[in-house]
Structures are given as C-alpha cells and as structure tokens.
Amino acid sequence: MSAKIIDGKAFSQTVRDAVARDVTTLKDKHGITPGLAVVIVGEDPASQVYVRNKVKQTAESGMNGFHFEMPATASEEDVLNKVRELNADDRVNGILVQLPLPKHMDEAKVIETIAPEKDVDGFHVINTGLLATGGNAMVPCTPLGCIMMLKDTLGDLSGMKAIVVGRSNIVGKPMAQLLLDENCTVTIAHSRTKDLAAEVKAADIVVAAVGRPEMIKGDWIKDGATVIDVGINRIPAPERGDGKSRLVGDVDYEGAAQHAGAITPVPGGVGPMTIACLLRNTVTATCRQNGIDCDTLQ
Numbered sequence: 001m002s003a004k005i006i007d008g009k010a011f012s013q014t015v016r017d018a019v020a021r022d023v024t025t026l027k028d029k030h031g032i033t034p035g036l037a038v039v040i041v042g043e044d045p046a047s048q049v050y051v052r053n054k055v056k057q058t059a060e061s062g063m064n065g066f067h068f069e070m071p072a073t074a075s076e077e078d079v080l081n082k083v084r085e086l087n088a089d090d091r092v093n094g095i096l097v098q099l100p101l102p103k104h105m106d107e108a109k110v111i112e113t114i115a116p117e118k119d120v121d122g123f124h125v126i127n128t129g130l131l132a133t134g135g136n137a138m139v140p141c142t143p144l145g146c147i148m149m150l151k152d153t154l155g156d157l158s159g160m161k162a163i164v165v166g167r168s169n170i171v172g173k174p175m176a177q178l179l180l181d182e183n184c185t186v187t188i189a190h191s192r193t194k195d196l197a198a199e200v201k202a203a204d205i206v207v208a209a210v211g212r213p214e215m216i217k218g219d220w221i222k223d224g225a226t227v228i229d230v231g232i233n234r235i236p237a238p239e240r241g242d243g244k245s246r247l248v249g250d251v252d253y254e255g256a257a258q259h260a261g262a263i264t265p266v267p268g269g270v271g272p273m274t275i276a277c278l279l280r281n282t283v284t285a286t287c288r289q290n291g292i293d294c295d296t297l298q
C-alpha cells in the first residue's frame with residue numbers, strides 16, 4: 001500500500017486565502033484591521049523559521065503585525081509589563097508569546113497574564129477550561145490544524161479509534177480533546193505507556209507529538225490508518241555530504257507510508273497549518289472582541 005500524502009502546505013494556503021478574504025471584509029464593512037502581536041524573548045534558533053514565516057504571512061493576510069524582541073536577560077516583570085501593555089492596546093487583537101521562555105521565567109504566569117480573549121495560542125487556563133467543557137474556546141493552533149486535516153481527509157471521524165502519542169499541554173492534551181469532540185475513541189500514550197507498538201497498531205488515527213525523531217516505527221501503523229506527524233526535529237544528515245542537517249518528524253515516514261492510508265510529511269505537513277491557524281484564530285478573536293459573527297464575513 002502506498003499512502004496519500006496530506007499536503008499541509010497546499011491546505012494552509014486555502015486557509016490563508018479564506019483568512020485574507022475575512023480580513024478584507026473586516027476592513028471594508030467594519031473598519032477594523034486585525035492586529036497580531038508576537039513577543040519573543042531571547043533567541044531560540046529552532047524557532048527562527050517559524051518567526052520568519054509568521055511575520056511574512058501576517059503581512060500577506062492584510063493584518064497588522066507587531067513584533068517585539070526582548071533580550072534573554074529581560075526580567076519576568078519586563079515581559080509581564082509588555083503583555084499588560086498589549087492587553088490594553090486596541091490595535092492588538094491577538095497576542096502570542098513565543099515559547100519556550102528563558103528558564104528564569106514562569107511560563108504559566110506569563111500565559112495567565114494574557115487577556116484570554118487575545119490568547120490566540122489558546123494556552124490560557126480559561127481557554128483550556130472552555131475547550132475541556134465544550135465552550136467557546138480559542139483552540140491551540142497545532143491541534144486545530146491537525147483536526148482540520150483529519151476532517152478534510154476522512155470526513156466524519158465518529159467512532160474511529162485515535163491515539164495521541166504525547167501529553168503536552170500545548171499539543172497532546174488539546175488534540176485528545178478535539179478528537180473526543182469528533183466522537184473518536186481516544187487513547188493518550190506517553191513515555192510510561194506499556195507496549196506502545198500495540199496501542200498504535202489498534203488506531204485508525206495516529207497523532208504523533210512526542211518530539212523524538214522517527215520514534216514511531218512504520219510497522220506499528222495499522223494498514224489504511226491516517227497518520228498526523230506533529231514532530232519537527234532537526235537531525236544531522238551526513239548522507240547529504242554538505243554538512244547540513246535535515247528535518248524529520250516523530251514518525252518513520254518511509255516505513256509508515258508503506259502501511260498508512262494517508263500521512264502528513266515533515267516539512268510541509270502540520271507546520272504550515274499551525275501558522276495558518278494562528279492567523280485564523282486572530283480573525284476569530286477580532287470578531288469576538290467586536291461582537292461580529294465570524295461565519296457571516298464572506
């Protein structure tokens with residue numbers, strides 16, 4: 001069997017086109033230009049591609065982008081004050097504080113200081129609570145992108161067995177919640193799971209979000225299953241002969257593609273969808289802050 005490749009790059013373009021149309025409507029009909037503020041503290045080389053793409057695509061969507069870089073030596077209070085300033089700024093509808101933060105800062109404290117209605121990452125406890133209880137949450141961008149790709153590939157997910165490998169607050173837990181909302185039977189696996197291979201083998205949907213290069217082996221995948229690979233791992237690539245590294249996911253792509261019905265590549269899968277969903281969330285936040293029904297924009 002040879003798997004269908006789920007093209008996150010192409011799908012993200014469709015999402016971004018729709019966002020751009022919504023931004024045009026918000027400007028023309030309501031006189032509002034959505035604004036997204038991104039705060040980066042210190043330098044994490046791993047996230048530089050992300051930041052570059054984000055800034056470029058915010059501009060392309062017609063939104064206002066506000067970019068703040070603070071040194072790694074900034075104090076927690078400096079970051080909290082920046083967040084408070086953005087909370088109070090009417091031009092800013094969405095706030096993203098790039099994680100991870102330097103070790104001397106309390107990430108939870110910074111996140112909980114973001115106004116929940118501007119929390120376009122969906123990391124604030126108000127939003128995680130709303131997601132868990134079926135409310136009107138801001139949904140974290142990566143899980144949102146994953147569920148969009150799954151529904152686009154499979155249609156109705158009702159009754160399917162899904163496994164999420166990884167239990168982080170930013171991907172694993174909200175992903176499991178979204179799959180549950182689609183009436184999947186959901187397993188959350190982690191480092192203490194006994195016989196992970198057997199758990200994965202039972203699943204119709206596999207979402208891998210562990211951050212370990214190629215740890216999910218191809219022969220663990222049930223024939224015909226749909227595989228969503230959230231991992232973006234940079235590893236040495238001596239075979240290239242040019243000293244450069246390469247990107248791999250959390251799934252052994254070549255092996256898994258022999259069994260899967262459909263699979264996301266890395267790069268070009270979940271990553272581009274995450275950014276598109278950040279823009280989508282910024283439009284959603286703008287609508288909610290202004291009492292506009294987002295569904296009627298186009």
Ligand SMILES: Nc1nc(=O)c2c([nH]1)NC[C@@H]1CN(c3ccc(C(=O)N[C@@H](CCC(=O)O)C(=O)O)cc3)C=[N+]21
Pocket residue numbers: 047049050053096097098099100121141142232247266267268269270271272273274275
């Ligand atoms: N508050 C916060 N929210 C985040 O959503 C967040 C964050 N902090 N910190 C860093 C991580 C990382 N992240 C990525 C998103 C897209 C790509 C992406 O688009 N990758 C492309 C290109 C990869 C490449 O070529 O290097 C791809 O997968 O095809 C990568 C990484 C969001 N993060």
